[in-house]
Amino acid sequence: xxxxxxxxxxxxxxxxxxxxxxxxxxxxxxxxxxxxxxxxxxxxxxxxxxxxxxxxxxxxxxxxxxxxxxxxxxxxxxxxxxxxxxxxxxxxxxxxxxxxxxxxxxxxxxxxxxxxxxxxxxxxxxxxxxxxxxxxxxxxxxxxxxxxxxxxxxxxxxxxxxxxxxxxxxxxxxxxxxxxxxxxxxxxxxxxxxxxxxxxxxxxxxxxxxxxxxxxxxxxxxxxxxxxxxxxxx
Numbered sequence: 652x653x654x655x656x657x658x659x660x661x662x663x664x665x666x667x668x669x670x671x672x673x674x675x676x677x678x679x680x681x682x683x684x685x686x687x688x689x690x691x692x693x694x695x696x697x698x699x700x701x702x703x704x705x706x707x708x709x710x711x712x713x714x715x716x717x718x719x720x721x722x723x724x725x726x727x728x729x730x731x732x733x734x735x736x737x738x739x740x741x742x743x744x745x746x747x748x749x750x751x752x753x754x755x756x757x758x759x760x761x762x763x764x765x766x767x768x769x770x771x772x773x774x775x776x777x778x779x780x781x782x783x784x785x786x787x788x789x790x791x792x793x794x795x796x797x798x799x800x801x802x803x804x805x806x807x808x809x810x811x812x813x814x815x816x817x818x819x820x821x822x823x824x825x826x827x828x829x830x831x832x833x834x835x836x837x838x839x840x841x842x843x844x845x846x847x848x849x850x851x852x853x854x855x856x857x858x859x860x861x862x863x864x865x866x867x868x869x870x871x872x873x874x875x876x877x878x879x880x881x882x883x884x885x
Contacts, residue, residue: 695762697750701727705760709750712758713738715809716817742817743828757831759813772812774834776800777842779816781834782824784881791879792838794852796845798883801856808856852876855883 697706706727713719718741719734732748739746742757755762759775776796784795802808802815809815817825824830834842852858858881859869872884 695752697727697755697762698748699727699729699732705762706731708760709735709758712760712811712813712817715814717819738817742825743831758817759811773842773846774839775816776812776845777834777839778830778832779822779824780841780845781838782829782832783822784879785835785838787879787881789837789841790851791881792841793844793849794855794878794881794883795858796842797850797852798855798858800845801850801852801854805856851878852883855885857884858882859884 697709702725704725707723707725709727710719710721710723710725710731713731713734714721714723716738718738719731721728721730721734735750735754736746736748738744738758739748739754744754744757750758750760750762752762756771756774759772761771776799779799780792780796784792787795799812799815803810803812809818816822816830820826822830853875855875857869857872859866860880861870861882862880864870869884874882874884876883
């Protein structure tokens with residue numbers, strides 16, 4: 652074999668080796684990027700074994716609402732898992748004991764990587780407005796949001812929007828799962844108006860529909876005003 656031919660073969664071999672190395676590197680980098688992205692996404696999910704301040708927040712909320720009886724220690728253990736599952740089962744969510752996007756939104760928590768437009772206090776307030784007052788006049792929808800905010804300010808109720816909404820027995824829409832319906836633009840706007848300080852109820856803490864209410868305690872309260880089908884009381 653001539654020296655020229657040998658040189659040609661060697662050059663071809665070198666090219667093949669270089670191409671293989673390039674492909675391997677590309678595959679490795681692609682895999683590594685996906686792994687990193689997967690880890691980042693996984694960081695927005697809290698489950699058994701998770702620790703930290705967000706776990707403490709989850710435990711605190713669940714404890715305030717009566718779902719959790721353990722210590723608020725920032726450690727997502729079996730008791731926290733059981734409490735999350737209990738919360739999920741009571742609120743129409745997938746029961747897996749994991750605090751991901753949907754469960755966090757229901758708890759009024761914004762996880763890292765979640766869109767603030769679909770979670771957080773304003774959106775949660777819009778959800779309860781839509782669940783409880785869709786079909787009511789606009790001022791009546793704002794009024795429902797205002798009642799929630801008035802309770803937050805009152806020492807007789809939890810001091811957060813999510814705490815008020817998920818307080819045991821507070822709203823029928825939470826019990827029957829309508830809280831999980833997607834609010835429309837009107838409910839979202841009503842929530843924002845309420846957050847901005849509009850209170851058509853002038854401080855009321857309760858409301859009910861006289862046509863459907865059965866609670867003797869609620870029906871015994873003095874009605875301060877009526878908006879649409881809802882009677883509002885202090």
